[in-house]
Amino acid sequence: MKDTVFTILSNRQLTSSVYEMKLQGETGDFIGPGQFVNLKLEGLYLRRPISVCDLKDDILTLVYKAVGKGTEQMSRMKEGQTLPVLTALGNGYDLTEAGEEPLLIGGGVGVPPLYLLAQKLREQGKNVSVILGFNSKEEIFYEEEFRALGCRVTVTTVDGSAGVKGFVTDALPQAYSYFYCCGPEPMLRAVFKATKTSGQFSFEERMGCGFGACMGCSCKTVTGYKRICKDGPVLRKEESLWAD
Numbered sequence: 001m002k003d004t005v006f007t008i009l010s011n012r013q014l015t016s017s018v019y020e021m022k023l024q025g026e027t028g029d030f031i032g033p034g035q036f037v038n039l040k041l042e043g044l045y046l047r048r049p050i051s052v053c054d055l056k057d058d059i060l061t062l063v064y065k066a067v068g069k070g071t072e073q074m075s076r077m078k079e080g081q082t083l084p085v086l087t088a089l090g091n092g093y094d095l096t097e098a099g100e101e102p103l104l105i106g107g108g109v110g111v112p113p114l115y116l117l118a119q120k121l122r123e124q125g126k127n128v129s130v131i132l133g134f135n136s137k138e139e140i141f142y143e144e145e146f147r148a149l150g151c152r153v154t155v156t157t158v159d160g161s162a163g164v165k166g167f168v169t170d171a172l173p174q175a176y177s178y179f180y181c182c183g184p185e186p187m188l189r190a191v192f193k194a195t196k197t198s199g200q201f202s203f204e205e206r207m208g209c210g211f212g213a214c215m216g217c218s219c220k221t222v223t224g225y226k227r228i229c230k231d232g233p234v235l236r237k238e239e240s241l242w243a244d
């Protein structure tokens with residue numbers, strides 16, 4: 001973890017409520033995909049956690065949805081402004097389990113951390129399939145970015161306005177070696193039930209400190225309580241309480 005300051009390079013709107021922010025700063029501490037940063041925003045006591053979507057040299061990309069005070073403030077920020085950032089938080093995904101045909105399943109703003117993961121798996125020569133789930137066509141983002149990595153991409157929309165009509169679980173392929181999943185909790189539960197292989201889930205909890213000190217993000221697992229910010233946010237399928 002590092003307590004540092006990043007400078008905003010760009011902040012572009014991807015959909016009506018989702019934005020992509022690129023920032024420049026010290027990125028040396030990051031260990032891999034699935035980690036997150038905790039941002040200090042003006043006038044807000046608690047920092048706001050956002051997953052690392054992409055990381056190239058000293059440039060960090062975040063993709064976030066404006067849902068409240070903090071993220072709305074972020075959406076108004078401009079190139080050249082600075083942001084205090086706690087970097088390289090959380091455990092991240094374990095890529096060693098992926099096998100040759102990993103499946104990445106993302107829903108809404110659960111999609112961003114899978115982008116860096118897809119990149120790393122493609123660099124290892126894996127055949128990566130990705131399912132991106134949204135409510136409707138207007139909410140889709142990063143479909144082309146995943147295709148450009150050489151991933152096999154399936155989009156699902158709940159209203160059927162693009163791709164497969166339904167939920168991510170309606171588009172699961174017959175065969176895959178392992179899965180990685182990030183999205184809202186009801187989606188994680190559905191994926192837990194529908195998948196036949198082992199896999200990893202990225203969890204979200206309201207956070208206090210973001211680095212393991214306050215226990216504010218503890219959640220019960222089959223092997224006892226875990227801090228989502230420090231022992232997670234990635235937990236193995238077998239660890240989650242649903243496995244009980």
Ligand SMILES: Cc1cc2nc3c(=O)[nH]c(=O)nc-3n(C[C@H](O)[C@H](O)[C@H](O)COP(=O)(O)OP(=O)(O)OC[C@H]3O[C@@H](n4cnc5c(N)ncnc54)[C@H](O)[C@@H]3O)c2cc1C
Binds near residue numbers: 070
């Ligand atoms: C490890 C982690 C990674 C995340 N990565 C991303 C990401 O890549 N992109 C993205 O858009 N969002 C991400 N989130 C969720 C993001 O942190 C919240 O949306 C954000 O903190 C909301 O702050 P706010 O001030 O805008 O909203 P608030 O005014 O604080 O709250 C608005 C709404 O968001 C909910 N909310 C607030 N904080 C959280 C939280 N920590 N987790 C879940 N719901 C919350 C509240 O219950 C409320 O319904 C992540 C959360 C975690 C824990």
Ligand code: FES
Binds near residue numbers: 209210212218228
């Ligand atoms: S947020 Fe403080 S321990 Fe996780």
